[in-house]
Amino acid sequence: MRTSPRPCGTPPGTGPRWRCPALVDLVLVHELCHLRAPGHGAAFRGLLRRTRPDADERERRFAEQEPQLWRGAVR
Numbered sequence: 001m002r003t004s005p006r007p008c009g010t011p012p013g014t015g016p017r018w019r020c021p022a023l024v025d026l027v028l029v030h031e032l033c034h035l036r037a038p039g040h041g042a043a044f045r046g047l048l049r050r051t052r053p054d055a056d057e058r059e060r061r062f063a064e065q066e067p068q069l070w071r072g073a074v075r
Contacts, residue, residue: 020065022058022061023058023061023062023065023069025052025058026052026055026058026059026062027062029048029051029052029055030048032051033047033048033051
């Protein structure tokens with residue numbers, strides 16, 4: 001049986017795959033930034049980066065792990 005990589009080293013059988021606080025924080029801050037800046041333009045990006053200076057790194061990690069976060073590895 002092939003196993004897929006788990007985000008942030010979470011053990012199998014831990015329920016929802018939202019066990020990485022850094023990525024949960026990114027999603028929450030992202031959505032809260034939309035209250036002040038709709039869309040994903042310069043105002044939004046600036047607000048996100050002021051709020052989370054490491055947002056670019058977190059977004060890179062999110063993009064890498066997204067397939068496993070939602071539905072497991074897509075084959």
